[in-house]
Amino acid sequence: MTVESAAPDALVGALGRFRTVPRDIGRYDTDAATAAQALRAAPGQVDLLAAEGLPHVVDPERGPLFDYDDLMNVGMFCGTGQTVPELGLRFLMRFAAAPRSSWYAPREWEVGVYPARTAGGDPVGAEAALAAGAGLPEVTVRVPDLSAPGVELVGGGPFEGALRTGGYEAAVRLTGADQNVRDPRIHAAWNEVVEGLASRRVVYQTVPEPLRADHHRAWELGVADCVVASRLLADRLRAQGLEATARRGYLLGLFGSDHAWCDVVEDGVHKSLDPVFAFVATVGDERGVARSPEFAAACFGSRFNRLLPCVTDSAEPLVYFDGEPAPYWAMVGVGARPRRTS
Template sequence: MSAPAPFAAASGAEPGAAGLTGALGRFTVAPPGIAVYETDVATAAQSLRTDPAAILELAAAGLPHEVDPVHGPLFDYDDLMNVGFFCGTGQTVPELGLRFLMRFAAEPEESWFRPRRWEVTVQPADKLGEGRGGPAPRVTVRVPDLTAPGVAAVADPGTASGNAATLPGVTATELQERGYRAVVELTGARHEVRAAAARPIWREIVGALADGTVTYQTVPERLRQTPEEAWRMGIADCVVASRLLAGRLRAAGLEARVRRGYLLGLFGSDHSWCELYEDGVYKPLDPVFAFISQTGDAAKGIAASPEFSAACFGSRFNRLLPCVSTDGQPLVQFDGRPAPYWAMVGVGARPWRG
């Protein structure tokens, strides 16, 4: 999973400087040449659900930043999301996002596979480029892969969503402007991977995440393009882990690909996983889901689920909506390039009962 965009937060105390600075040293900051220092103090405070003074404390404690003569300290957004993820307060956007999105792993096994209908909206923010200088970019988003196994479009979705009047349906085959609204039915499937060569590769990658040899954290998009380099640095997220897994499976003579789309729940989150072609079907392998559910995380309210972890080695879940992409390409683009964080694409997801 990637760090979710800000959403309506649950009640509770906001994290202060003391909690946030405790995250420093627990993750790897964005490397020079890859870090993008453009997030101001006010935006950082909003994203971490804290006050500007706490952000200034982070800067003083050593979080990398640049000082702009007009906007003051500017931070890398991925660094900020990692601060939120590792601070241990339980109240930042990344912590709450992971907790809400992984709740389904603790539900009965049958609930992972039965058909579920979802209303999905993907809408880029308004006024893109305002205040950033230059013309607004051409924004495109990847559309759902309605031909994927277990994915079916539901006709005539009606007007249940407040966005229905402004968002079009899925009208493109790969990339679409203005976002979209769709109702889909997702059906999971139980599969087991038989290929003996896949199991040691799987154990190595999931094991490295589970024992902390490799730190699970937000990774900049540019570094995601070179997963072996990120892995050597000791960091990975869902895109890095799935690309690395697919590459090693292919090196072992197996047919594998990377998928990227949305994990649906209280909201939608960018997620990536690997698929192995076997027995005439693509069987999903999700190393990040496997490691999170194998170890659990009491601080974030995530219970361990060995059964769910085992199911991640081949089974398809009814909360993952793949998009049309090749090798885990970014879901949002500005002028044909990966969009920066402030694109703030709004991803909504809710059960559909129409």
């Protein structure tokens, strides 16, 4: 299939709408062919991005190599509606347009976590790596948090500790909760973070794992994703004497997406705060997602039946390669579907 959906001017136009990965943490290992696949563009269009200033290095054999997170942001901000990140976000957020009751009712999921070990999950790339003697990384993944409210294991496991080598399959029942928040301290911290995104003072975009780990630097640079926003919100709440932590797990659909949110305890009840979901549902069609003020409001306290939390202390990475946080593209190997009960 020929993929030339993205117009060159659209891709180049995206360059001024997000902030590129700081050079000191850039990971320039994605070639033009992989970039073209993610952006649904011709290789020549990717070369044009390099010529127009998208950070890269030039390998004498492979040509220009890009940071995968930068490429995802080109795709997210180009406005074609056809790139992998645009389609992924729109698909994952479709549930926000469903009836409110469907966000909370008990729902069973079959989950498979086998992270991809080459960019885009390309089996040819894996074969090439092995042929070159490079080998493939050892994969370690975080397991579901069965102690979290609304999470019940109904198949697979058992799960012990926080990490498992390789991958896993499991069936889980997730039950949401329609909840609100009263404490004015929580309202103030929430408004500060959400307003930072809504005002565009801080750009919601893909953020690489090293910068997620330094979330205060990310916020000061004017960039945030779900991990950065959730960690910052948890910090603000703890500074007010509240019990709060950043959580991380999977947003389930036909595939699983890495997602993070904040957990705060009010009157002994764990309540979920999701500033990024709230922001995306507020801006709506700007990113190809249906606008939903009702869903945005529900993100302030409610728990959704599509979020599977994993065992973490503060939204640490879900996947590791040889003990180091895995690249963004490893999530290609995470899948989920409604469980068949008959």
